[in-house]
Amino acid sequence: MALQITESCVNCWACVDVCPNDAIYEDRPHFLVDDNKCTECLGDHGVPQCAAICPIEMAIVNELGEFLNPPGSLTGIPIEKLKEFGMWREAA
Amino acid sequence: MELPVISNTAPAAEGGGCASSGCGTAPDALGHLPDHIRAKVQDHPCYSEEAHHYFARMHVAVAPACNIQCNYCNRKYDCSNESRPGVVSEVLTPKQAINKVLAVAAEIPQMTVLGIAGPGDPLANPSRTFETFEELSARAPDIKLCVSTNGLNLPMYVDRIAQHNIDHVTITINCVDPEVGAKIYPWIFWENKRIFGVEGARILIEQQQKGLQMLTDRGILVKVNSVLIPGVNDEHLKEVSKIVKAKGAFLHNVMPLIAEPEHGTYYGIMEQPEPTPEMLQELQDACAGDMAMMRHCRQCRADAVGLLGEDRGDEFTMDKIDVMEVDYEAAMVRRKVVHDEIIEKLDAKRGIVKPKAEELGIPADARPVLMAVAGKNGVVAEHFGHAKEFLIYEASPAGVRFMSHRKTELYCGGMDACGDGDVAEAGSTESLLDRNIRVLEGCEVVLCSKVGYEPWAKLEAAGIAPNGEHAMEPIEEAVMAVYKEIAATGKLSPSAADRKAA
Numbered sequence: 001m002a003l004q005i006t007e008s009c010v011n012c013w014a015c016v017d018v019c020p021n022d023a024i025y026e027d028r029p030h031f032l033v034d035d036n037k038c039t040e041c042l043g044d045h046g047v048p049q050c051a052a053i054c055p056i057e058m059a060i061v062n063e064l065g066e067f068l069n070p071p072g073s074l075t076g077i078p079i080e081k082l083k084e085f086g087m088w089r090e091a092a
Numbered sequence: 093m094e095l096p097v098i099s100n101t102a103p104a105a106e107g108g109g110c111a112s113s114g115c116g117t118a119p120d121a122l123g124h125l126p127d128h129i130r131a132k133v134q135d136h137p138c139y140s141e142e143a144h145h146y147f148a149r150m151h152v153a154v155a156p157a158c159n160i161q162c163n164y165c166n167r168k169y170d171c172s173n174e175s176r177p178g179v180v181s182e183v184l185t186p187k188q189a190i191n192k193v194l195a196v197a198a199e200i201p202q203m204t205v206l207g208i209a210g211p212g213d214p215l216a217n218p219s220r221t222f223e224t225f226e227e228l229s230a231r232a233p234d235i236k237l238c239v240s241t242n243g244l245n246l247p248m249y250v251d252r253i254a255q256h257n258i259d260h261v262t263i264t265i266n267c268v269d270p271e272v273g274a275k276i277y278p279w280i281f282w283e284n285k286r287i288f289g290v291e292g293a294r295i296l297i298e299q300q301q302k303g304l305q306m307l308t309d310r311g312i313l314v315k316v317n318s319v320l321i322p323g324v325n326d327e328h329l330k331e332v333s334k335i336v337k338a339k340g341a342f343l344h345n346v347m348p349l350i351a352e353p354e355h356g357t358y359y360g361i362m363e364q365p366e367p368t369p370e371m372l373q374e375l376q377d378a379c380a381g382d383m384a385m386m387r388h389c390r391q392c393r394a395d396a397v398g399l400l401g402e403d404r405g406d407e408f409t410m411d412k413i414d415v416m417e418v419d420y421e422a423a424m425v426r427r428k429v430v431h432d433e434i435i436e437k438l439d440a441k442r443g444i445v446k447p448k449a450e451e452l453g454i455p456a457d458a459r460p461v462l463m464a465v466a467g468k469n470g471v472v473a474e475h476f477g478h479a480k481e482f483l484i485y486e487a488s489p490a491g492v493r494f495m496s497h498r499k500t501e502l503y504c505g506g507m508d509a510c511g512d513g514d515v516a517e518a519g520s521t522e523s524l525l526d527r528n529i530r531v532l533e534g535c536e537v538v539l540c541s542k543v544g545y546e547p548w549a550k551l552e553a554a555g556i557a558p559n560g561e562h563a564m565e566p567i568e569e570a571v572m573a574v575y576k577e578i579a580a581t582g583k584l585s586p587s588a589a590d591r592k593a594a
Contacts, residue, residue, distance in 0.1 A: 010167055010168050011156070011183075012156040012157050012158070012167060012212060013156050013157045013212075013217065013220075014156075014157035014158060014159070014212070014216065014281075016157075017157055017216075017217070017219075018281075018284075045284050046284070046285070047284070047285060049284060052281060052284065052285055052286045053157075053159065053281040053286070055158060055161055055167040056167060056168065074161060074278065074279065075161070075163075075278060075358050076278050076358060077358055077361050077362070081361050081362070085353070085356065085361060087356065
């Protein structure tokens with residue numbers, strides 16, 4: 001089991017600093033998760049740390065491709081506004 | 093090797109980013125401060141109104157991560173054409189940042205201050221932030237270090253801040269009430285969890301206040317920044333001002349909310365109104381009774397370089413810095429000479445006594461008048477259509493006082509074509525000229541070197557008298573001369589119709 005980072009990532013380093021497994025590394029166009037190291041924080045924290053600090057919706061997904069922070073969940077911007085501004089998409 | 097220098101001589105100390113000769117004029121807003129604090133800020137452009145004409149600052153963007161969300165910020169946004177907090181073109185490693193600072197300091201000797209301000213929160217990036225500070229305090233001891241923070245992690249890093257000789261800290265405090273805070277901060281990251289709403293805001297406020305107290309207890313200077321958000325914290329900021337003053341903050345900087353829909357922020361998309369220049373000024377005036385207010389903030393980028401209001405960042409991109417060789421020991425000698433000269437000049441300037449209004453024949457009960465000035469280098473110099481900003485001065489029997497600057501959008505493209513730009517943009521019912529005139533709301537006079545026929549008529553229709561009679565005169569003298577002219581007409585007596593509800 002491992003989480004993944006999507007192209008929504010803005011490379012802000014926040015997740016790198018809080019990952020208990022050093023599983024996240026800098027890459028271009030965006031940061032990546034080493035799935036051999038990622039444990040989804042089981043045993044270390046109640047919630048995956050990358051997803052708990054990530055400021056960008058849709059940037060972190062689980063193995064099923066589900067967003068840990070779906071559109072609107074962090075900013076509170078209503079879905080219809082997100083669609084209007086091109087800031088919404090279906091799960092990967 | 094031949095250095096790719098931009099200029100071998102120091103840029104003239106005068107004529108920097110700010111167009112005014114004396115934003116704040118005498119008495120300096122910091123006049124009430126004890127001498128040891130004045131001495132600390134006299135060469136700090138972000139703290140001393142006087143200093144910002146002569147000394148430059150730079151920010152290095154080594155702190156990309158953040159631990160809170162603010163409704164006026166969008167972490168995705170990065171546009172090099174924008175000038176506002178949180179925005180940078182290039183995030184630097186601490187090593188790159190150090191090279192950049194040394195190169196800029198050697199090139200711009202009046203650069204006295206290095207700040208880390210983002211683009212995230214410096215204290216959410218402790219290793220990158222403190223590595224940069226540590227190395228710089230060793231290699232460039234003549235540079236003042238400062239840091240800006242949202243305050244969440246402040247209490248845990250106060251000791252490290254003190255240890256690295258960082259004697260200026262800015263905390264952004266938008267509220268002291270968690271209910272208000274929940275409307276500004278949707279969440280914070282705290283103790284390994286994302287905490288939403290009122291509870292998150294409560295923790296943030298608690299940490300900010302604790303951090304503020306810990307800093308002032310250690311004698312570290314604290315400035316408080318607040319973003320004025322109409323309908324959310326406008327009235328509340330008066331209380332914020334009182335509380336932060338009581339805890340020992342020495343300066344309060346209330347800045348207007350920037351909320352354009354195209355920035356993709358919550359406030360932008362939800363059409364939260366920005367404050368008008370008048371609202372901002374009224375609030376600054378209301379808070380001024382409690383503490384020193386900063387009125388010369390230009391809301392600069394997290395990677396700005398140069399005097400306030402200018403950005404020379406393009407001259408110091410990493411590819412240019414990589415090929416510069418900097419002899420910092422030699423640069424420090426040159427820097428000392430330049431700093432001493434500026435301080436000497438400032439000291440001399442403080443001794444100058446300006447004529448009082450009563451000596452000019454203005455009645456003691458005359459009402460104050462706001463005037464907008466298109467100025468440059470301290471004189472009335474700009475063509476109305478070319479002014480990127482207007483400096484707002486208040487003339488009263490007590491003298492001439494700088495109040496604020498108000499940004500405009502350039503509408504005049506050509507030297508002789510002042511009316512040409514007066515067309516509404518697609519989708520807008522208001523022309524740029526109309527918008528710029530609206531920026532001058534509350535002013536009764538606009539002083540500039542020249543005004544075109546069309547804006548002249550529109551200004552008059554808006555109740556603002558255009559005045560091109562004082563071109564190239566020092567701003568404060570020109571403002572006082574115009575005030576005197578108005579006084580002579582009897583329009584300033586308290587009984588005269590008062591257009592401006594002062």
